[in-house]
Amino acid sequence: MTTYYGIFQKAFVAVDCIIFGFEDRKLKLLLGKRQMDPGRGEWSLYGGFLRSDESVDEAADRVLMELTGLKHLYMKQVATFGAVDRDPGERVVSVAYCALINVKDYDRQLLEEHGVEWVELNQLPKLYSDHNEMVRKAITLLRKRINSEPLIFNLLPSLFTLTQLQHVYEAILGEEIDKRNFRKRIKQIDFIEKTELIDKLSSKRGAALYRFNKRMYLEDPIFKL
C-alpha cells in the first residue's frame, strides 16, 4: 500500500459505549470490569477497537451488538477523547458513543457472559482512564437532546404508560415534574398514540398503554417536549 502520510504516526482508534438503561425509576449504565491489560479489573465502559473494514460508526454498532445481541439501537457520537496518556500502554484515541436500550430487551444471560452489569448512575464507581468524563458528557448531551429528539422511547418497551414515560424523563433531568403539565404536553404530540390496551401490572386501576408511532414522526419530524 502506498504510504502517503508516512512521516506521521498512527494511533489505535477505539470506541467506547455509554449504555443507558432504565429500571426502578432509575437511570443505569452497563459497566464491566476490564478484562485486558492495562487496567485489568477496573470498572470500565464496554469498548473495542476499530477494524480496517468498518467505519467508526459501524465499529460502535458492532461492539454494542456483540454485547447485547441487539441491532439498530439508538446510538450517537458523544465526543472523541485523545489525551496523550489516556491509555497507559499505547496511544489510543477513543470515540465515545451513547446508546439507549430497554433493559427488558436485554438478555440477562449475556450480562454474565460478558461480565457486565447494570449500575445506578448516581452510584457510579471510579472508572478506567477518562471513562467518567465520557459518562458526564453523555449525560449532558442526553439532557440537551431529550426535549428536541424522540430518544426517550428507546429506554422503554414499545408499549408504555404515561407514568413510566414521566419517570424516565425525570430520571434523565434529575428533577421531579408536574404530572398534569406533563400529560398536557404529551397530548399535543400526535405521534405518541394511546392504544386500547391497559397495563394492570403497576396499578390496581390499570393505566392506558401508549406507543411511539415512528412512521408518523418521520412524516413530520418535529419533537418538542
Next chain:
Amino acid sequence: MTTYYGIFQKAFVAVDCIIFGFEDRKLKLLLGKRQMDPGRGEWSLYGGFLRSDESVDEAADRVLMELTGLKHLYMKQVATFGAVDRDPGERVVSVAYCALINVKDYDRQLLEEHGVEWVELNQLPKLYSDHNEMVRKAITLLRKRINSEPLIFNLLPSLFTLTQLQHVYEAILGEEIDKRNFRKRIKQIDFIEKTELIDKLSSKRGAALYRFNKRMYLEDPIFKL
C-alpha cells in the same frame, strides 16, 4: 515499547478545522486548496495530523495556530469522521473542530502564505472528501449553541455595536430578526456592557460600542439570548 493491542490495526488521526469568520454581514469560512496528494488542488478545510506528543485538542489548537498565528481561539469539537474510504490513500480518522475568529484579527499576509481565503458560506464549493458534511454539522451545532453560549463575541472585535452583533446573529441563524426585540434582550444581559465609546465608521450619527465582560460572565455563567 510494549504492544498491548498488537493484533489491532492503527489508523492516522487527523484534525480538520472549520474556521468561521464574519464580514460584510456574511458568515465566511477559511478554505484552501489541498497541497498534498491525494486530492491535490481540491478545495478543502485546513487540517493536520496528530503528533505523538500532543492530545487531539492540542493538535487542533496547533493546526489553527499555524494557520492564523493566534492562540486560545474559541474551538469546539464537532464530530469525528471515520468512513473506511473517506481518504482515498490511507485509513484516516478525522476529528472536526469548529473555530470562530474575528476576521480583522487575521493577518492578511498569512492568507497567501498558506494559500487560504475567506469564502462565503452560502457560496461554498464542493470540498475534499467529507468536508462538506463537516461544515454542515458545524453550522447545525453553531445554531444550537448560539443561544446558550456566549460564542458570538468571538466573531467580532472586542468593541462592537449592537447592529454588528445583530448582523452576526442573523448570519448564523439565516433569518432576519426584529431590531427592538433584539436590543431589549441584550439589555437584560449584564455582561454585555455599554462603553462610553462611539463608533463613527458605520454611520453618521455614531453608534455606542459594547463589550463582552468575560469576568462578569464567568461569575454567573448563564447565557440566554
Next chain:
DNA sequence: CCAAAAGTGTTCCGTCTACACCCATGG
C-alpha cells in the same frame, strides 16, 4: 374499606412577537 396509582382543568404570570416613528450627523 382503604391504600395506591390513574386521570383530569383552570388561573396566573411572565415572555415573545409584532409593529412605526424620531434622532443625529456627514456630505
Next chain:
DNA sequence: CCATGGGTGTAGACGGAACACTTTTGG
C-alpha cells in the same frame, strides 16, 4: 436638507408553572 443608520415602547398573544381532588380496584 436629505439620506443613512441609531435608537426607542407598547399592546396582545401565547406558553409554562402552580395547584387538588376524584376514580378505580385489588387485597
